[in-house]
Amino acid sequence: MAKLPTPQELVANRPAFPAEAWLETKPKFVPGSYCYPAKKETMEALHMPHPHEWDPAADDWQLPENWEKILCDAFEDRLKKHRSLKLFMDICVRCGACADKCQFFLGTNDPKNMPVLRAELLRSLYRRDYSMLGKILGKKIGARSWDYQTVKELFFYAYQCTECRRCSLFCPYGIDTAEITAIVRELLHEVGLGLHWIMDPVKNCSYTGNHLGIKPHSYVEIVEMLADDCEDIVGVRPKTPFNERGHEILFICPSGDVFADPGIYTFMGYLILFNELDLDYTLSTYASEGGNFGSFVSFNMAKKLNAKMYEEAQRLGCKWILGGECGHMWRVINQYMDTYNGPTPSNMTTPVSPYTGTVFKNAASTKMVHIAEFEADLIRHNKLKLDPSRNDDLICTWHDSCNPARGMGLLDEPRYVLKHVVNHFYEMPENTIREQTFCCGAGSGLNTEEIMELRMRSGMPRGNALRYVQQKYGVNRMACCCAIDRATLPPLADYWAPGVTISGLTELVANALVCKGEHKRTVNLRQEDLPHLDEEEPEGNEGE
Amino acid sequence: MQSTEFFFGVRDMVLEEWVNAIFNTYPFQTTGFLRTSKDPFANPVADMTREAASTVYEAVSGWDKKPSEVRQAIDRFIHLRAVQDFLPSQAMLVFYLLKPILRKHVMPAMQKAGKLKDYLDAESRLDTIVLLGFDMYTKSREVVAQNRINEIKNQHAQLVRWAQRVGGAPQLDEGQS
Structure with a gap:
C-alpha cells in the first residue's frame, strides 16, 4: 500500500545537520527569486562589457570564455582603486553584530542574507588570492576559488541587498556592506550580467x-x-x-x-x-x-x-x-x-x-x-x-x-x-x-x-x-x-x-497650504473630499 | 478535572516544543537566532510565530475563542509563511506539527481519565483552524498577484492618461475643463 508522507516528512526540507558546509550550499534560481536579466540590445547601447542573452534559471549563463580572468582582474583593479574595499575585506572579525540587522535576513531567514555572510561570499575569493594563510590553507580557513556556481551565488545575493546600509550602522568597524554589494554588482557587469529593471532606466x-x-x-x-x-x-x-x-x-x-x-x-x-x-x-x-x-x-x-x-x-x-x-x-x-x-x-x-x-x-x-x-x-x-x-x-x-x-x-x-x-x-x-x-x-x-x-x-x-x-x-x-x-x-x-x-x-x-487667491478647497490633491467640509469655515477666502 | 486543565498544565512545555519545531523549518544556521531575541521588531518572525502559537493553543484547548480572534492572531504568521520560500503544504503544515506533541504530552493523561473524546474534539478544532488559515493563505497569495498587476498599471498611469488626452482615446472626458 502506498504510504502518504506525514507533515513532518513534508517539512523535512533540510536534514538536522546539513551535509554540506555553507560555502557548498548553492541558491536555487526559481521564478520569483531573481529579477529578469538586461536585454542584449540595452547593454550594447550602453557599451557595457560582453552584452549577451542569458537566462538566470538556465545552467549556462553564456559567460565569456575567459570569465575567470576577467573577474579576477576586475577585482584586483577595484581593490587597488578603493582602499575602503581592501579594508572591508581584511578587517571583519565576524562578530555577528550585523547578522540579524538585515531585513532580507529577517524576512527570508536565509543565512547568506546575513550581511557578514553576504560579504563573505566575496571575502572567501579575496582570501585565496590576497592572504598568505588563504594561499596555504585554502578551504580550511574559508578561502575558495572562482567557479561558475560562485558567480551565480554572487549574482543571487548581490541582488538581495538593497544597499540600505542598516548593517553598517551596527558594525563596530564601520564596514559598509552596501559598498561591497556595489562592487560585486560592478564585477558581475564585467561579464555582462545585469538586470533589466536597472539597465533599461x-x-x-x-x-x-x-x-x-x-x-x-x-x-x-x-x-x-x-x-x-x-x-x-x-x-x-x-x-x-x-x-x-x-x-x-x-x-x-x-x-x-x-x-x-x-x-x-x-x-x-x-x-x-x-x-x-x-x-x-x-x-x-x-x-x-x-x-x-x-x-x-x-x-x-x-x-x-x-x-x-x-x-x-x-x-x-x-x-x-x-x-x-x-x-x-x-x-x-x-x-x-x-x-x-x-x-x-x-x-x-x-x-x-x-x-x-x-x-x-x-x-x-x-x-x-x-x-x-x-x-x-x-x-x-x-x-x-x-x-x-x-x-x-x-x-x-x-x-x-x-x-x-x-x-x-x-x-x-x-x-x-x-x-x-x-x-x-x-x-x-x-x-x-x-x-x-x-x-x-x-x-x-x-x-x-x-x-x-x-x-x-x-x-x-x-x-x-x-x-x-x-x-x-x-x-x-x-x-x-x-x-x-x-x-x-x-x-x-x-x-x-x-x-x-x-x-x-x-x-x-x-x-x-493656504494659497493666495485660492477658492474654497473641497478636495485634497487626490481629489478626495476634505474633512470638516460640513462644518463652518473659519475664514472665507472665496474667489480672487 | 476539566479538559482544558489537561492542556494548561503542560502549556509552556508544549508551546516551546511546537515553536521550536516551527523554527526548525528554517535553515539550520537561522534557527538559533530565532530562539534568542524576543523583541517584536528585531526578531519579527519569532514574535509572529509565538503570537500565533499561543492563541492557537488556547483555541485548541477549548477556551472560548471566536474565529475572528484566532484569525487576528494568526494573520501576521500566515502572511509571513505565504511569501517565504515554502510550498503551500510546507507553509501550512506547521499547525499540524502540534499534533504529535499533544499526543505525547496531553493525550495519554486524558485517555487515562476517560476523556479521549474531548481530546479528539481538540484535534478537530486544530483542523478547523488550519482551514481558517488556509483561506488567509490563499487571500495573501491573491494580494501578491494583484499587487503585481497594480504595480504595472501604476508605473505608467500618467503616461496612459496623457496618451488618452492627446491621442483621442475613445473615453469621454466628462467634467474636465
Whole structure:
C-alpha cells in the first residue's frame, strides 16, 4: 500500500545537520527569486562589457570564455582603486553584530542574507588570492576559488541587498556592506550580467534624461496636465517654467513623481508650493531625473548620469539646485557627487533661501538643498500659512527612507515639517525608525514586480512596524521622501497593513497650504473630499 | 478535572516544543537566532510565530475563542509563511506539527481519565483552524498577484492618461475643463 508522507516528512526540507558546509550550499534560481536579466540590445547601447542573452534559471549563463580572468582582474583593479574595499575585506572579525540587522535576513531567514555572510561570499575569493594563510590553507580557513556556481551565488545575493546600509550602522568597524554589494554588482557587469529593471532606466536616462525615456515635449505636457489638476483643486494654476535661463534655482526631482501614482501628488505639491512662494526657479527637460539607477550599476555609470545636474545648472545659469523627494539621488549627492562631478560650475553659489536668508552651509560644496530642509526652514520662519486640519482625515507616521536617513542624516527636518502640516502623527517603534530605519525591501533597483513575493518578505520588518502603529494608533497614512518608497510601499502596505496609504511629504504640505487667491478647497490633491467640509469655515477666502 | 486543565498544565512545555519545531523549518544556521531575541521588531518572525502559537493553543484547548480572534492572531504568521520560500503544504503544515506533541504530552493523561473524546474534539478544532488559515493563505497569495498587476498599471498611469488626452482615446472626458 502506498504510504502518504506525514507533515513532518513534508517539512523535512533540510536534514538536522546539513551535509554540506555553507560555502557548498548553492541558491536555487526559481521564478520569483531573481529579477529578469538586461536585454542584449540595452547593454550594447550602453557599451557595457560582453552584452549577451542569458537566462538566470538556465545552467549556462553564456559567460565569456575567459570569465575567470576577467573577474579576477576586475577585482584586483577595484581593490587597488578603493582602499575602503581592501579594508572591508581584511578587517571583519565576524562578530555577528550585523547578522540579524538585515531585513532580507529577517524576512527570508536565509543565512547568506546575513550581511557578514553576504560579504563573505566575496571575502572567501579575496582570501585565496590576497592572504598568505588563504594561499596555504585554502578551504580550511574559508578561502575558495572562482567557479561558475560562485558567480551565480554572487549574482543571487548581490541582488538581495538593497544597499540600505542598516548593517553598517551596527558594525563596530564601520564596514559598509552596501559598498561591497556595489562592487560585486560592478564585477558581475564585467561579464555582462545585469538586470533589466536597472539597465533599461539607465539606458533611458542616457538617451532622454529620465527613467521612462519620456521625450521632452511629452514630459512638459504631462507636467501641464498635473498643473491643470492643481488648478481644479486649488483654483490657481501654478506656473510651469521649463528650461528657462537666468533663474536662481534649478529644481530637480525623481521622474517617478511625474509619471507614477502616488508620486504625482507630491509633484503637484511642489508646483503649488513654488507657485505660492513665487519661487524664482525653472524645471528642466534635460535634467528631468534626480534618480540615478547608474548608482546600482557602477561608480562610472552613476557619475555619467549624475553629470547632467551641474551641466544644466551651468547652461541655465542657476545659482543652486533644489532637489525633490528622492532617495538614492540624495545618497549620490551627499556621498559621491563632489568626487564624481565636482567642483561645481563657477556660476553656482552656496544656497541661500530667498525668503528667510538662511544660508545652507551644509550644501556649500554640492550647492544642492533637499526640499524637506527648504520647507522646514520656511515653516520655522513662519513663511507659510498652513491649515493642518485639512489633513485631519489622516493619522500619519513617518518612514525614514534609508538613503536620506542614513546616507545624509535627514531625520528631523521632515518630521518638523510633517508635525506642522498634520494634526495626528505617531512614530513607529524606536528600533525601526531614524538611523535604524528598515528599508522598503525593494530599493537599489529591486522594485520590480517579478520579485513581488521576495519584496513582501524583505519588506516584512517595515510592514510589521507599520502594522503595529496601525493597530495601536489607527495610522492610515505613511509619509516618506523617496520616489522608490512611494512605488514600493503601497503593495507592501496592502500586504502587511491593508488600509494604510503612502504619500510624499510635499503632498501633505500642499494640502495644508493656504494659497493666495485660492477658492474654497473641497478636495485634497487626490481629489478626495476634505474633512470638516460640513462644518463652518473659519475664514472665507472665496474667489480672487 | 476539566479538559482544558489537561492542556494548561503542560502549556509552556508544549508551546516551546511546537515553536521550536516551527523554527526548525528554517535553515539550520537561522534557527538559533530565532530562539534568542524576543523583541517584536528585531526578531519579527519569532514574535509572529509565538503570537500565533499561543492563541492557537488556547483555541485548541477549548477556551472560548471566536474565529475572528484566532484569525487576528494568526494573520501576521500566515502572511509571513505565504511569501517565504515554502510550498503551500510546507507553509501550512506547521499547525499540524502540534499534533504529535499533544499526543505525547496531553493525550495519554486524558485517555487515562476517560476523556479521549474531548481530546479528539481538540484535534478537530486544530483542523478547523488550519482551514481558517488556509483561506488567509490563499487571500495573501491573491494580494501578491494583484499587487503585481497594480504595480504595472501604476508605473505608467500618467503616461496612459496623457496618451488618452492627446491621442483621442475613445473615453469621454466628462467634467474636465
